[in-house]
Amino acid sequence: MSRTVFGAQIIWEALIAEGVDVCFGMPGGAILPTYDALAKYEYQIHHVLVTHEQGASHMADGYARATGRVGVCIATSGPGAINLMTGLATAQMDSVPIVAITGQVPVSLLGKDGFQEADIQGVSLPITKHNYLVTNIEELGPAIKEAFYIARTGRPGPVLVDVTKDVQQTLMEGFDYDAIEVNLPGYISNKMEADPKDIARAARLINESERPVIVAGQGVSIAHAEAELRVLAEKANIPVATSLLGIGTFPTTHPLSISWGGMHGEAYCNHALQECDVLIAVGARLDDRLTGKFDTFAPKARIVHFDIDPAEMGKNLTIDTPVVGDALLSLRSLLPQIESTSHPDWLEQIEEWKRDSKEIDILEQETDDLNAPFIVRSLWHMTNGGDATIVTDVGQHQMWEAQYFNHTKKRSLLTSGGLGTMGYALPAAIGAQMGLKSEEVWVMAGDGGFQMTMIELKTVREQNVPVKITIINNSFLGMVQQWQDVFYEKRYSGTPLMNPDFVKIAEAYGIPARMVDKKEDVEDAIREAQETDGPFLIEFRVPTEHVYPMVPAGKSNSEMIRRKRPLLPTDEE
Amino acid sequence: MKFNSKHTIIAWMEDKPGVLNRVAGLFRRRNFNIESLTVGHSETPGISRMTFVASGSQRELSQIQTQLDKLINITRIQDVTDEPALVRELALIKVEATGENRHEVVQMAELHRAEIVDVTIDSLVVQIVGREDRVNALVENLRHFGIIEMVRTGAVAMTRSRLKTVEEFGSNGTNQ
Known part of the structure; x- marks a missing residue:
């Protein structure tokens, strides 16, 4: 049905038509007409006022990762839009669907360096999947429709729509969102079926393999192919590793799970990757944090790479059998061609490596000190074996979370893997919690990253988001300190932190909180947080510690640094 | 590789x-x-x-x-x-050409099947369209006279049409 509406109304009506129930943003001059029109739509779309626009883009990201729907953030021109960029780059690196709407100065002022003008299309160009500058009311509806289509199809990603203020204020006759057709002749969308010849070649390679390994990435989750992945693994008894973002696509409690690999992945997983003869990557982009030095990764393996993005084929590694297509469709056509086999010798070898890893596990060592792995494992137990969504920040705690929280649920770990954005956790968890409604959402952050965006505690309180927050506080930028220990002769340049009292900070925002520095109090604190109606913050004070294993940057995954074996002389580290 | x-x-x-x-x-x-x-x-x-x-x-x-x-x-x-493709670029080359060597420059351009497109009392502008190596050859030879200014477009390309067989052209062998 066509109607006469203002540009500002088109924005809201388009969002509602796209199924958006919540959006995150902050007003300002160039987006004011749109905020003025919000009152008309408040019953259909919930607007969350953020403290800083970076929070808005991370919230949209957390919402999108947790629910699989498109996250939406809104900001004004110039500084407002630029503040969104960290979150958009984070989403671009991790293929997260976001639509960002930004206000822009009126067309008459474009290019005149007017107040709060910045070239947002130019700024966001390399860190978005696509972007639009709308200078004409006729283009507004189609731009938003295309933005949603591009964001959620194919390999998902963030799309920005920059709308000049005058367009928001212009009346348009005959607006009908449903009648707009997406016209993108150069865009390859989703549901691409792979070439049957590639599938057959992949099947042959997998059937011939003696020491196969699957590397499952986030693409499995995006394509909803978790069940098919499991059938493939079980049918041919193939051990499954994941990438960091692939955590949750295959239950880590499954006997064929070999956890995750890479720089701080499990040692037995890296051994398996280095020794396998066929590596089957599914929806994983095989980045440097997973592979270590490219030309020494999986040296004995022929690689089968399933991915929807043709540009990922051969970007980092030489691929023997590229299979371009949607992971779900590809696995479905692959499965009938896979022979049932078992690989007893190979699986026994992996078990042996696993036992060795367990022996030097920090949780097996007797220490009274509170440590992050202990906290993570306690949280896992206290959430009935991981029935919660964990949103991490970036650093040591992130790696420990990934190592010690046995993720069994899909989309249960939200983390900035590609860009490694400190400050991600709190705002992303707010977005996740708003998308997941009453499900349990935990923030796990370090003291450094938490402080980058802790101003969003204001949003937590204002929206009464029942998110549970943990801070692993070692008064250091811990991961950087670890690198200084290993590569810079313990010169702690810029890493010691003089922190505030986090309990008081939380209380200042009206959020109940407590501090824990003993192992015996961990369970009780987690229980108190769970039993509290609404948000709760726990500060865990821990001594500094290293994350092991560790593959030094630029080195081969065969050159892992391992934790010292207790009570045994060793030349390691 | x-x-x-x-x-x-x-x-x-x-x-x-x-x-x-x-x-x-x-x-x-x-x-x-x-x-x-x-x-x-x-x-x-x-x-x-x-x-x-x-x-x-x-x-x-x-x-x-x-x-x-x-x-x-x-x-x-x-x-x-x-x-099989046609790859061409265009170059405009302004060359010093006074009374004594003007004739030589013109001759050089002609030998390269280039055109003179502008003339002043002390310079000529030579235009050439061709494959990159042909343009390079002309430029090298004109350096000798002194190049004042030069602009090259970079290559444009188009694949050649597939050669048709006699049958495809029609029974009388013409392209009518």
Whole structure:
């Protein structure tokens, strides 16, 4: 049905038509007409006022990762839009669907360096999947429709729509969102079926393999192919590793799970990757944090790479059998061609490596000190074996979370893997919690990253988001300190932190909180947080510690640094 | 796989504001090595056509094409390096030409099948259209006289039509 509406109304009506129930943003001059029109739509779309626009883009990201729907953030021109960029780059690196709407100065002022003008299309160009500058009311509806289509199809990603203020204020006759057709002749969308010849070649390679390994990435989750992945693994008894973002696509409690690999992945997983003869990557982009030095990764393996993005084929590694297509469709056509086999010798070898890893596990060592792995494992137990969504920040705690929280649920770990954005956790968890409604959402952050965006505690309180927050506080930028220990002769340049009292900070925002520095109090604190109606913050004070294993940057995954074996002389580290 | 080779690639793209910026930004961001780039209209309204010459390993060249193809506004990519194709560039070369050597410059241009398109009392502008090596040869020979100024367009390319058999032309062997 066509109607006469203002540009500002088109924005809201388009969002509602796209199924958006919540959006995150902050007003300002160039987006004011749109905020003025919000009152008309408040019953259909919930607007969350953020403290800083970076929070808005991370919230949209957390919402999108947790629910699989498109996250939406809104900001004004110039500084407002630029503040969104960290979150958009984070989403671009991790293929997260976001639509960002930004206000822009009126067309008459474009290019005149007017107040709060910045070239947002130019700024966001390399860190978005696509972007639009709308200078004409006729283009507004189609731009938003295309933005949603591009964001959620194919390999998902963030799309920005920059709308000049005058367009928001212009009346348009005959607006009908449903009648707009997406016209993108150069865009390859989703549901691409792979070439049957590639599938057959992949099947042959997998059937011939003696020491196969699957590397499952986030693409499995995006394509909803978790069940098919499991059938493939079980049918041919193939051990499954994941990438960091692939955590949750295959239950880590499954006997064929070999956890995750890479720089701080499990040692037995890296051994398996280095020794396998066929590596089957599914929806994983095989980045440097997973592979270590490219030309020494999986040296004995022929690689089968399933991915929807043709540009990922051969970007980092030489691929023997590229299979371009949607992971779900590809696995479905692959499965009938896979022979049932078992690989007893190979699986026994992996078990042996696993036992060795367990022996030097920090949780097996007797220490009274509170440590992050202990906290993570306690949280896992206290959430009935991981029935919660964990949103991490970036650093040591992130790696420990990934190592010690046995993720069994899909989309249960939200983390900035590609860009490694400190400050991600709190705002992303707010977005996740708003998308997941009453499900349990935990923030796990370090003291450094938490402080980058802790101003969003204001949003937590204002929206009464029942998110549970943990801070692993070692008064250091811990991961950087670890690198200084290993590569810079313990010169702690810029890493010691003089922190505030986090309990008081939380209380200042009206959020109940407590501090824990003993192992015996961990369970009780987690229980108190769970039993509290609404948000709760726990500060865990821990001594500094290293994350092991560790593959030094630029080195081969065969050159892992391992934790010292207790009570045994060793030349390691 | 490792050795570098030079490739001529054609890309078709929607004629929208900022598209060239997207292409140039991609080349810069991905650290691709581009030797020349030429853009103009195609036979289809709303679609521009770009020819670019890039060098790199097979893997790099494949990355250039797949990454470019990911840009929403790019509609098609074709590598014409190993296909029968017409590849041409245009150059305008302003050469010092006083009374004594003017005749020699004109003769040199004629030998290269280039044209004189502008004449002043002390200079000539030579125009040449041809493959890159022909342009290079002329430029080298004109250096001797003193090049004041030069502009080259970079290559444009088009695949040749497939040669038709006698049968396809029709029974009388003519192209009517």
